[in-house]
Amino acid sequence: xxxxxxxxxxxxxxxxxxxxxxxxxxxxxxxxxxxxxxxxxxxxxxxxxxxxxxxxxxxxxxxxxxxxxxxxxxxxxxxxxxxxxxxxxxxxxxxxxxxxxxxxxxxxxxxxxxxxxxxxxxxxxxxxxxxxxxxxxxxxxxxxxxxxxxxxxxxxxxxxxxxxxxxxxxxxxxxxxxxxxxxxxxxxxxxxxxxxxxxxxxxxxxxxxxxxxxxxxxxxxxxxxxxxxxxxxxxxxxxxxxxxxxxxxxxxxxxxxxxxxxxxxxxxxxxxxxxxxxxxxxxxxxxxxxxxxxxxxxxxxxxxxxxxxxxxxxxxxxxxxxxxxxxxxxxxxxxxxxxxxxxxxxxxxxxxxxxxxxxxxxxxxxxxxxxxx
Numbered sequence: 001x002x003x004x005x006x007x008x009x010x011x012x013x014x015x016x017x018x019x020x021x022x023x024x025x026x027x028x029x030x031x032x033x034x035x036x037x038x039x040x041x042x043x044x045x046x047x048x049x050x051x052x053x054x055x056x057x058x059x060x061x062x063x064x065x066x067x068x069x070x071x072x073x074x075x076x077x078x079x080x081x082x083x084x085x086x087x088x089x090x091x092x093x094x095x096x097x098x099x100x101x102x103x104x105x106x107x108x109x110x111x112x113x114x115x116x117x118x119x120x121x122x123x124x125x126x127x128x129x130x131x132x133x134x135x136x137x138x139x140x141x142x143x144x145x146x147x148x149x150x151x152x153x154x155x156x157x158x159x160x161x162x163x164x165x166x167x168x169x170x171x172x173x174x175x176x177x178x179x180x181x182x183x184x185x186x187x188x189x190x191x192x193x194x195x196x197x198x199x200x201x202x203x204x205x206x207x208x209x210x211x212x213x214x215x216x217x218x219x220x221x222x223x224x225x226x227x228x229x230x231x232x233x234x235x236x237x238x239x240x241x242x243x244x245x246x247x248x249x250x251x252x253x254x255x256x257x258x259x260x261x262x263x264x265x266x267x268x269x270x271x272x273x274x275x276x277x278x279x280x281x282x283x284x285x286x287x288x289x290x291x292x293x294x295x296x297x298x299x300x301x302x303x304x305x306x307x308x309x310x311x312x313x314x315x316x317x318x319x320x321x322x323x324x325x326x327x328x329x330x331x332x333x334x335x336x337x338x339x340x341x342x343x344x345x346x347x348x349x350x351x352x353x354x355x356x357x358x359x360x361x362x363x364x365x366x367x368x369x370x371x372x373x
Contacts, residue, residue, distance in 0.1 A: 012069075013060060016040035017078040017157070018130070023066050025049060027083035030113045030138065034081060035059065036308060037137045039166040040157070041081070044069065056305060067092045079105035079121075079130050086110075086117060093120070100125070107131050109140070117143040129155035132199055136162035152200050154180055154188075154208065159226060160247055163194045166283050168246040176224045176245050183207045184223035189214050189240070191229040192284075193249025194373050214240055230284035230370065250286035254309075255345030255367035256300060257290060257331075262363040264302035270364040271303070278355060278368060286371065287312050289344035291319060291335055312348055319343040325357055341367035 018041040022031035028049045035043035035057065047061040054061055062069055066084070073080055074096045082089050086108050097103055097120075105127035106120035116135040118127040128144050133155070135142035156177040159165065167173070180186055186208045198204060211217040214237045217225060225244035227233075230251050233241070252275075258267060275282050287310035294300055295313040304311035316336035320343070327338035337343070342358055345351075349369035356368040 012042075012044075012072045012076060014042060014076045015058065016042045018042070018081060019044060019073045019077045019079075020081045020083070021045070021066065021069065021073070022049075022083040024083070024111055026111050026113075027109075030083050030109060032057075032059070034134065034137060037164045038161050040170075042077075044073075053305070057308070071096060074104060077104050079107065079126065081107045081109065081130070081134055083109045083111065083113075086119070089119065105130050107134055109134065109138070113138045114140055115143055116140045118145070126155065126158075129158055133158045133161045136199070152202075153205055154186075154226065156180055156226065156245060159245075160193065160197055160228065160249065163197070164250045164286075165193060165228070165247045168248060168281070168283065172241065172243060172245050175243055176226070179224035179243065180208075185209075185221065187211055187217040187220065187222045187225040187240075189217045189225060189227045189229070191231065192251045192370065192373065193228050193230075193247075230280055232279045232281055248281050248283035250284060251371040251373070252280055252285045253345045253349040253351075253369045253371060254285060254288045255290070255341035255343070255348075255369065256288055257294070257340035257365040258297065258299065259363040260297070262297075262299045264299040264306070266362060267299045267303050267364055268306075270359075270361045270366055273361070274356065274359060274366050274368065280355075280368070282307075285309055287348055289314070289348045291316065291337055291340045291344065293335055294340075312344075314344055314347055318347060322346050341365045345369035 018038060020031045020034050020041050020043045022028045022045040028045045031043050031045055035041055043059045044062060047063050050061055070092055089108050100121055103121050103125060105125035107127055107130050108117045108119050116131050118131040121127045131142045131144055157173050184207060188208060189211045218240055225240045227240060227244055228247045228249055230249060288304045289312040290300060292313045292315050319337040322343035324339045324342045332338050345354060345367045346369055349371045351369045351372055354367050354369050358365060358367050
C-alpha cells in the first residue's frame with residue numbers, strides 16, 4: 001500500500017504506460033473497468049475502497065491526499081486518466097506542468113462516467129486519442145476543445161482498447177506508429193473482433209487499406225501492418241510482423257463443465273492444451289461459461305479470476321434452449337440440462353456453430369466458440 005506523506009514523493013510500481021486514478025466509490029468502479037479494458041494501464045485508488053482482490057489484479061492502494069501521488073505519476077506515465085473533478089485536477093497538476101513536449105497526456109472523467117475530457121497534451125501527448133478510446137470504453141461523451149484534431153488516424157498503442165483488445169508484443173509499437181504518422185502504406189488485416197474501430201466520419205486515409213486475410217496484404221508492398229486475429233500465425237504469415245503489431249480481440253468463449261473439486265491447475269492445463277490444438281491465442285479468451293450449479297466451483301472461479309475473464313453461468317432452462325449435437329440423458333439426470341459446455345459457449349457467443357464441439361479430458365469437459373462480428 002502506498003502511504004502518501006507530505007515530506008516525500010510517493011513510491012509507485014509502474015508497469016504500464018497509463019495510470020488510472022480514483023478517490024470515490026463510483027470512481028473506483030470506473031477505474032476497475034478501465035483497468036480491465038486497457039492492457040497497459042495501472043490502477044490506483046484509495047484504500048478505504050479496498051475489495052480484497054487488488055493484489056491479484058495489480059491494483060495499487062493509497063492512503064492520504066491524492067495530490068501527493070501526482071508528482072510520481074507525472075514523471076512515470078505517458079498518460080493519466082483521472083476520475084476526479086476537473087477543477088481539482090487542474091489545481092493539483094498546475095505546479096507540475098513543464099512543457100507540452102514532455103508533460104503526460106491528462107484525461108479527466110466525471111464521477112458518473114458520462115464525460116471524458118482531454119485536459120493536457122492533446123496532440124503531442126496523445127490526450128485527444130486517449131479521450132476517444134476511454135469514452136468509447138465507457139460509452140461516454142468525449143470532450144475535446146482543441147481547435148483541430150490534426151491527425152485523425154489510428155493511434156497504434158490504443159487501437160481497439162475500447163473493446164479490450166491486447167497486443168501480443170510492444171516491440172513494434174514505436175516503428176509502426178511512426179509509419180502511420182508519416183502516412184506510409186499501412187495494412188489493417190482483421191480476421192476477427194469488433195469492426196467499428198474507425199472513429200471518424202470519413203473514409204480511412206488513402207495510405208491505410210483494410211484486408212480480410214494476411215496473404216492478401218503480403219501480396220502488396222507495405223510499410224507496416226496492424227493484424228487483428230485470435231489465431232496463432234503460421235510461419236509463412238509471420239513476415240507481416242517484420243514491421244507490424246499483432247492484436248488479440250476478445251472473441252473466444254470457453255464453455256466448461258467439470259467434476260466437483262477439480263483443481264484450477266487441471267482446468268488451466270486442459271484450456272491451454274485445447275487452445276493449442278485449435279491454434280488459438282489464450283489472450284483472445286473473453287469468457288468462461290458454465291451451468292449455475294458450478295457458480296461456486298473453486299477451480300473454475302480461480303482460473304477465470306487469474307486470467308481476468310468473465311465468469312458466466314446459466315440455468316438448466318437457458319442451456320436447454322440451445323439445440324446441441326449430442327444431448328445427454330446422463331447429464332440431464334444430474335444437472336437438469338442436456339449439455340453444459342456446448343450450449344454455454346453458444347449462448348454467450350451467439351455463434352451458429354462451435355469451433356470445438358466437445359472434448360472430455362480427465363475431470364473437465366470443454367467446448368469453444370468464437371464470437372462473430
